[in-house]
Amino acid sequence: MKVFSKALNQNHQHYFQYDIIDSMDIYLINNPVDFYGMNYGFAAWLLVDNKNGINILVEIGPAAAIDIVQDTIETLGVKKIDFILLTHIHLDHAGGLGHILKYYPEAMVYASEKGRKHIIEPDKLWDSSVKVLGKRLTDAYQKTIGIPEKNVLKDKPSIEGLSIIKTPGHAPHHETFIFEREGVQLIFCGEAAGMIYGRAERKLVLGDGIDNEPDFIYLYPATIYRFEYDVSDNSLKKLISLAHDENCYLFYSHYGAAEDGKKMLEANHAQLVFWKDMIEKEVKKRIENEENPLDMEFLKEIAFQLMKSDLHLKDYVHYREDVKRAQFRYILNSVYGIADWAIRNYHKERA
Ligand SMILES: [Zn+2]
Numbered sequence: 001m002k003v004f005s006k007a008l009n010q011n012h013q014h015y016f017q018y019d020i021i022d023s024m025d026i027y028l029i030n031n032p033v034d035f036y037g038m039n040y041g042f043a044a045w046l047l048v049d050n051k052n053g054i055n056i057l058v059e060i061g062p063a064a065a066i067d068i069v070q071d072t073i074e075t076l077g078v079k080k081i082d083f084i085l086l087t088h089i090h091l092d093h094a095g096g097l098g099h100i101l102k103y104y105p106e107a108m109v110y111a112s113e114k115g116r117k118h119i120i121e122p123d124k125l126w127d128s129s130v131k132v133l134g135k136r137l138t139d140a141y142q143k144t145i146g147i148p149e150k151n152v153l154k155d156k157p158s159i160e161g162l163s164i165i166k167t168p169g170h171a172p173h174h175e176t177f178i179f180e181r182e183g184v185q186l187i188f189c190g191e192a193a194g195m196i197y198g199r200a201e202r203k204l205v206l207g208d209g210i211d212n213e214p215d216f217i218y219l220y221p222a223t224i225y226r227f228e229y230d231v232s233d234n235s236l237k238k239l240i241s242l243a244h245d246e247n248c249y250l251f252y253s254h255y256g257a258a259e260d261g262k263k264m265l266e267a268n269h270a271q272l273v274f275w276k277d278m279i280e281k282e283v284k285k286r287i288e289n290e291e292n293p294l295d296m297e298f299l300k301e302i303a304f305q306l307m308k309s310d311l312h313l314k315d316y317v318h319y320r321e322d323v324k325r326a327q328f329r330y331i332l333n334s335v336y337g338i339a340d341w342a343i344r345n346y347h348k349e350r351a
Pocket of ligand 1: 090092093191253254
């Protein structure tokens, strides 16, 4: 995989181009969000399908990033968008949908069946996001607007080589898009296989601080509230069983692409088991000592322990302070999700 990157200006407007197959140009368009350490780390994927003359976006990003996404699409000489595919409808993936459709009113949107009504009428989703994420972050994402029903596909779009796989876990309605072209598998996994900084993309995010290629790609589970172990475990196993041993690439919404897709899926699965076992053991001790297992200081301590013992997190200590702050927040959210599940599971097993 050859990766080219280009900065368009100083305004965090940046894209990557991935040279993998002939019939499709693949771009990551950076979605800057003006919030601590979040100017990089959110992706909209643009697929220019030369063979069939169609252009596809996988994820579009939050409302705040849409002008930049559109400007980048135009800079790349792409005049129309035919399809928009959403892995799930969280604000950081789909919040800008109503805004991008103003530029591309003919685009047809695919979201999972459970998500469709929320992209047409997003007020409930917006209100619950403000509650869960907090007003400061949702203000940084900017307000979502609804889209016309006529733009919403009721079925899977017919795009050459595309299959859509249900991968609940990070969100109950999460789906994964797999393209099979020229004997190559391109898997757009959203957050079903965790979060990374890809080898090429991390230099941009982290500046000149880290030059060495890591032995392990920075990776962690995206196991937010309300996490269900069996559901995430099943989704990952399903993806592992579908992934080819070779010529399989993963495209993460947070953030970048990885070769050795099957190995990356297996690594995330092993990591999920490792985190689950560790957190479950600590939560059990807390419950039996009659201490609060969701105490924030306790959860932070677990996150620090994981950072020391999980080789996929070893680069964290080298990150810039603002990036560290954002990353720690995400890692803590994932620890919280698993701890909350472990408490429910503890009581369920003893009921
Ligand atoms: Zn996300």
